[in-house]
Amino acid sequence: MKIGIFGGSFDPVHCGHLLVAQAAIEELALDRLFFIPAAQSPFKPENQPATGARRLQWLRLALAGKTQCEIDPQEIQRGGISYTVDTLRDYARRFSGAELFYLVGADNVPKLNEWREPEELARLAEFVVIPRPGGVTAVFPEPFRGRKLRGFPFAVSSSQIRARVKSRLPLEQLVPAAVAESIYQSGLYQ
Numbered sequence: 001m002k003i004g005i006f007g008g009s010f011d012p013v014h015c016g017h018l019l020v021a022q023a024a025i026e027e028l029a030l031d032r033l034f035f036i037p038a039a040q041s042p043f044k045p046e047n048q049p050a051t052g053a054r055r056l057q058w059l060r061l062a063l064a065g066k067t068q069c070e071i072d073p074q075e076i077q078r079g080g081i082s083y084t085v086d087t088l089r090d091y092a093r094r095f096s097g098a099e100l101f102y103l104v105g106a107d108n109v110p111k112l113n114e115w116r117e118p119e120e121l122a123r124l125a126e127f128v129v130i131p132r133p134g135g136v137t138a139v140f141p142e143p144f145r146g147r148k149l150r151g152f153p154f155a156v157s158s159s160q161i162r163a164r165v166k167s168r169l170p171l172e173q174l175v176p177a178a179v180a181e182s183i184y185q186s187g188l189y190q
Contacts, residue, residue, distance in 0.1 A: 001098040004033035005091060005125065007075070007084060009041065011049040012183060013062045014161055014175045016154035020103065020130050023151035025068050028101050028128065034072045034091075035059050038082035042116070050188055052076035061178040085117045088124040100125035109138035109146075119143060165189035 004024050010017065013035075021033055037055045041047065049055065056073055063069045074090065075082040084102065091100055102125040104112070109129055115121055127146035129138045133155040140146050156174050164171060166189055171180040183189065 001032075001095060002028060002030045002101065003091060003095050003098045004028060004030040004101045004103060004128075005036060005087065006033060006103045007036045007038060007082070007087065009044075009047070009049045009158060010035065010037045010055050010059055011158050012055070012161055012175060012179055013058050014156055014158060014179075015173065016156045018062060018066075018176070019152035019154050020149065021066070021069055023149045024101070024103055024128065027149055027151060030068065030101065033069050035063065035069060036072045036075055036087060039076050039079050040081050042081045042083065043111075050186075054186065054188070058179045058182060061182060062176045064178070083116045085115070085121050085124075088121060092124050101128050102126070103128050103130055103149075104146075105130050106132055106138040106148075109140060109144075112144050113141050162189040 006021060006024070024030060025033055037052065037059065039052060056071060056076065059071045063071065075087060088100065088102065104127050106129050112118055112121070112127070122143040122145065127140065127144055129146060129148040131148055131153045133153045138148065161171060161174060165183060171183065
């Protein structure tokens with residue numbers, strides 16, 4: 001069994017995330033892909049994301065009908081700072097014998113040895129780089145192994161989405177329609 005793990009804030013989830021998911025499912029021949037929203041990033045302690053409940057709601061809206069994708073709320077339920085090693089240990093236990101693939105942004109690859117317990121992370125999963133259009137080629141530091149996704153790079157970020165909402169610019173084609181409607185109704189990011 002091949003399991004993909006896609007962690008992030010998803011504040012909010014956008015079409016770039018969905019394109020990454022589709023590319024990962026196809027290129028890695030994944031059986032399942034789990035979206036895991038972080039409670040709090042250890043590298044962005046000043047960021048206060050939308051509530052966990054809201055981000056989970058947006059993921060449910062965005063992933064409706066996508067049968068190979070699931071949402072795992074474990075990091076939000078644990079609360080506090082989210083450490084990838086804790087999540088990967090859980091997946092290694094739950095899916096004993098499965099190949100685990102952890103999706104990571106290219107900008108995070110040079111910093112992987114700064115993550116909690118990097119040797120354990122490298123042992124538990126193969127890391128898969130999410131390319132950004134015009135971004136630099138990521139080189140994995142020892143002891144990490146990995147590969148790069150080829151398909152569907154999409155130049156949009158959650159911070160751009162939040163800025164567009166604040167500036168009262170449209171979100172169409174950047175986030176799923178149901179997510180855009182929920183953002184507008186929530187009054188967040190304004």
